[in-house]
Amino acid sequence: MTDAPDTDGDPGTDVGLYVHWPYCSRICPYCDFNVVRDRGRVEEQAGLVEAILADMRAQRALTGPRRLASVFFGGGTPSLMAPEAVAWIIAQARDLFPPSGPIEISLEANPTDAEAARFAALAQAGVNRLSMGVQALDDASLRFLGRDHSAAEARRAVALAGRAFSRLSIDLIYARPGQTPDDWATELGAALDMGFEHVSPYQLTLEPTTAFGRALARGTLIPPDEDQAAALYETTQTVLEAAGFDAYEVSNHGRGVAARSAHNLHVWRGGDYLGLGPGAHGRLTLDGARTATVAHRRIADYVAGVGAGRPWTGTERLDAAGAAEERLLLGLRTVEGAAVGLLADLGLSVDAAPTVDLIADGFLTLGGGRLIATPRGRPVLDGVLKALLT
Numbered sequence: 001m002t003d004a005p006d007t008d009g010d011p012g013t014d015v016g017l018y019v020h021w022p023y024c025s026r027i028c029p030y031c032d033f034n035v036v037r038d039r040g041r042v043e044e045q046a047g048l049v050e051a052i053l054a055d056m057r058a059q060r061a062l063t064g065p066r067r068l069a070s071v072f073f074g075g076g077t078p079s080l081m082a083p084e085a086v087a088w089i090i091a092q093a094r095d096l097f098p099p100s101g102p103i104e105i106s107l108e109a110n111p112t113d114a115e116a117a118r119f120a121a122l123a124q125a126g127v128n129r130l131s132m133g134v135q136a137l138d139d140a141s142l143r144f145l146g147r148d149h150s151a152a153e154a155r156r157a158v159a160l161a162g163r164a165f166s167r168l169s170i171d172l173i174y175a176r177p178g179q180t181p182d183d184w185a186t187e188l189g190a191a192l193d194m195g196f197e198h199v200s201p202y203q204l205t206l207e208p209t210t211a212f213g214r215a216l217a218r219g220t221l222i223p224p225d226e227d228q229a230a231a232l233y234e235t236t237q238t239v240l241e242a243a244g245f246d247a248y249e250v251s252n253h254g255r256g257v258a259a260r261s262a263h264n265l266h267v268w269r270g271g272d273y274l275g276l277g278p279g280a281h282g283r284l285t286l287d288g289a290r291t292a293t294v295a296h297r298r299i300a301d302y303v304a305g306v307g308a309g310r311p312w313t314g315t316e317r318l319d320a321a322g323a324a325e326e327r328l329l330l331g332l333r334t335v336e337g338a339a340v341g342l343l344a345d346l347g348l349s350v351d352a353a354p355t356v357d358l359i360a361d362g363f364l365t366l367g368g369g370r371l372i373a374t375p376r377g378r379p380v381l382d383g384v385l386k387a388l389l390t
Helices: 042-063 081-097 117-125 139-144 151-164 181-192 211-218 224-243 261-266 299-307 318-333 356-359 379-390
Strands: 017-021 066-077 104-110 129-135 166-175 198-201 246-249 252-254 274-277 281-286 289-295 314-317 364-367 370-373
Touching: 017 042, 017 261, 042 081, 042 274, 042 281, 042 299, 066 081, 066 261, 081 274, 104 117, 104 261, 117 151, 129 151, 129 274, 139 299, 151 166, 166 181, 166 274, 181 224, 181 314, 198 211, 198 224, 224 246, 274 289, 289 318, 318 370, 318 379, 356 379
Parallel strands: 017 066, 017 274, 066 104, 104 129, 129 166, 166 198
Antiparallel strands: 198 252, 246 252, 274 281, 281 289, 289 314, 364 370
16 A cells, blocks of 8 residues: 655655556557567566666666655556565665665556466566556457457456455547447446446547558548547546546546546656656756656667666756746646746746736636646636646
């Protein structure tokens, strides 16, 4: 178990860890993440684990002594990792960055029968929160999304996960072609009946480099229009709010404060975190400056780079304005909002345009020294941010 996430908005000097495991059993047609087919690359995967461990040690030498805030295994499909490898990474993280108390350790999983067989071992390795990529709860939608599990497998996997983990989150994709608000409300209700404490509903996005993006360009895939997508968004808010879930971030809903993702909150609040693994992004305070890091994307390049002491394709030291803009972009996605003091570093003020106009129009509000997106502003947050920052 973990302590309930604090809500004071200050991540302090603690560091989170994001571990990227790029292997998947198949590549979904909507996915634009840095992933590759698994295909039994046992030797390569063992080398990657060693590189991740070495990278963590090297980054500890740069950061100096810090406390561990959280660990998040993402991907890709980290539930395909050998549980002993997960245990090694967690153990080293605790040794290098001793936490001050219980911490959240999350891992993303797909609900296939094969992966569900690993759940007890992953819990034994130290994972205490499972984020399940169910994505849909009917077989036709799962086939459309290119998933390799059925609805029945998903339900079996959730039942097994509930025995191994006290904290469960579900990812669902909505705004699928032909989906109606009534269909979506029914599907959300079915997901809630499965006992999840946290729901991450994502609107289907069609990136041009994906199979779905290419289908869109050919005209063979027609997504919902803006009005239909807005109706589905409103359905999401209505159903989850009625079930006692707080929309604490644009795409994340928790049943109470304790259900919120401590790792994601740490990142959204501007906390430092190590990015480990191919293509992983990180944010570190180095020599007093907020520094963005990006690891080599190709697995072989990452492993070789770690061995040569150059795991990153480069780093970027953010100036005051760049750091403030990033904090504002992340903070406004959450119910906590962003500190008003960030506006000064961007040449902005709550008493002048465009901020004052966005407040007057009901897209932003002020509370407790923070600038917060309103329920009207959150569905159109990209436009609000564009108006604010340009």
